[in-house]
Amino acid sequence: MSRGQNILRGVVLTVGALVFLFPFYYMVIGSLQKEPDPTVAGAFPNPANLTLDNYGDINSRINLLQGLLNSGIFTGGVILFTVVFGVLVGYALAQLQWRGRGVTFALALLVQVVPFQLLMIPLYVMIARDYGLADNYLGMILPFAINSTAVIIFRQYFLQIPKDLFDAARIDGAGELRILRRIALPLVRPALLTVVLLTFIGPWNEFLWPFLITKEASLQPLAVSLANYLSNIAATAANPFGAVLAGACVLAAPAVILFLLFQRHFVSNNIGSGVKG
Amino acid sequence: MSQSTASRTVAGRSTTPPGGGPRRRKHPLLGKNPFGLLLSAPYLIFVLAVFAYPLVFAFWMSFHDYFFAAPGAAVDRPFVGLDNFREVLADPAIIRSFGNVGVFLLINVPLTVILSLMLATALNKAVRFRTFLRVAYYVPYVTASVAVVGVWIFLFSGNGLVNQILGPLAPDPAWLINEDWAMPTIAIFVTWKGLGFFILLYLAALQNVSEELYEAASTDGAGRIRSFFSVTVPGVRPATVLVLLLSTVTGANLFTEPYLLTGGGGPNGASSSPVLMMYQRGIEQGSPDTAAAIGVILVIGVLILAFIQRKLAGGDES
DSSP states (O other), X not given: OOHHHHHHHHHHHHHHHHHXXXXXXXXXXXXXXXXXXXXXXXXXXXXGGBOSHHHHHHHHHSOHHHHHHHHHHHHHHHHHHHHHHHHHHHHXXXXXXXXXXXXXXXXXXXXXXXXXXXXXXXHIIIIIIISOOTTSHHHHHGGGSSOHHHHHHHHHHHHTSOHHHHHHHHHTTOOHHHHIXXXXXXXXXXXXHHHXXXXXXXXXXXXXXXXXXXXXXXXXXXXXXXXXXIIIIGGGSSSHHHHHHHHHHHHHHHHHHHHHHTGGGSOHHHHHHHHHO | OHHHHHHHHHHHHHTSOOTTOSSOOSOGGGOSOTHHHHHHHHHHHHHIIIIIHHHHHHHHHHTBOOOOOOTTOOOOXXXXXXXXXXXXXXXXXXXXXXXXXXXXXXXXXXXXXXXXXXXXXXXXXXOTTXXXXXXXXXXXXXXOHXXXXXXXXXXXXXXXXXXXXXXXXXXXXXGGGXXXXXXXXXXXXXXXXXXXXXXXXXXXHHTTSOHHHHHHHHXXXXXXXXXXXXXXXXXXXXXXXXXXXXXXXXXXXXXHHHHHHTTTTOSTTTTOOHHHHHIIIIIISSXXXXXXXXHHHHHHHHHHHHHHHHHHHTOXXX
């Protein structure tokens, strides 16, 4: 492979990466501007035009802390359900033989291509109307409770563990519950971080479902309250773009920071196996 | 990838029924380890309650006169045959939304497949700054649409940065309020946002393409471009089938972007999507039956598209 081609590839990849990152840079710059400056010069920080006021402004209109807390409860609930029940199914699918195993695995793959939006109306009728779970954290969490991709990732991890390990314990007389607690669960730790990261993105960024089901502002996740601000009342702020971008930074920061810190765990193999099965 | 290949072999072995094993359990009806069924019960109940039942409910609703009633009230919901579907097909706003999503898919799906395969191939061979590059491409994917929508509105507004750079070439009216440009702008936004995930899928698939094939191709005198088309592209075909399917399904589910970027499908419904219509008809205007019919038509459309793609892309021989 020639040196020229290497350089060309490097240039293309770097330019592409900058195109991908630029909107994020622009989001931060825009959130710090006193006056929105859409000119080319405005893309560079100008000390005379910098302020933190936009963060105060957006916070006075939508309660950022409450929004973050609601997003956290929604996301945390989904992660909790996914980890607890996902580990159990993943283990059962990989290491135990029981009737219905093939069907369960097929279901876990199938639900990933069922368009959630088709289910939106029936779920709204069921959860908001029949069960009375509108404006309720449980109602928010329910449709996302167990992430099927996570189930498949857990299964994949358990498949890598030699079956003999479990059979040996059985021969030694250990009960199934004991095998699960003493052997399977301690072994799954490396998969946990991947699953948590992957599961995190869904509810933290989800807009449509919590938007449908929460009308009360004090219960809305940040994505919903920011979107409502964006579509309804942004025009009344002194610097609407600055305020929106400040809110956007607050919403984006936890996800971006999490993925920068743990990017090693969000690798192609895990995700690939998760979707391919 | 060698790990998962190995584990697949293990899986293949373990699925063979334990016929005549030395220690048969006393519950052959439920399999050798009925405990597995117990462990999976919560997940199975979840799938039934949140996917299977609502799916059936959606179909049922689309054939009945369904409306919101007070909880517990016994109301008559007569079977109305295809009335809901007739209503949907007679509504030009809904027909337009289907056309819009067609335009969206025509731009988004090919762009996603081509860009993610090309970038993944380049990333796969890159040595320096690999981590930085990989992270850069998936940061949009992990960020909420709601957050990045704000920046796009700012960038693509009338006197936004994009128009400032384009100068006289800028479209008038600006991108998101221009009937011709609103949907393509949304399609590009969604492509940009989701590309990182598809790059990861292709990166995983590229690990399965044997290095020997590239060597053989280069011995036969194939150049870089030739070996890309005759080794890489066929080698990642199963991944391509998956990327086509997933990007079509996500595309058909378009809601957040037109709702926020173009203020609910504007201008004049030029960027409305079927799911946006489902929200407006079903929840805002209180006709969940019409919304369910839109959903059923949308799903049938996606299934037809997926079938055609599978035929064209050659199915999964792997």
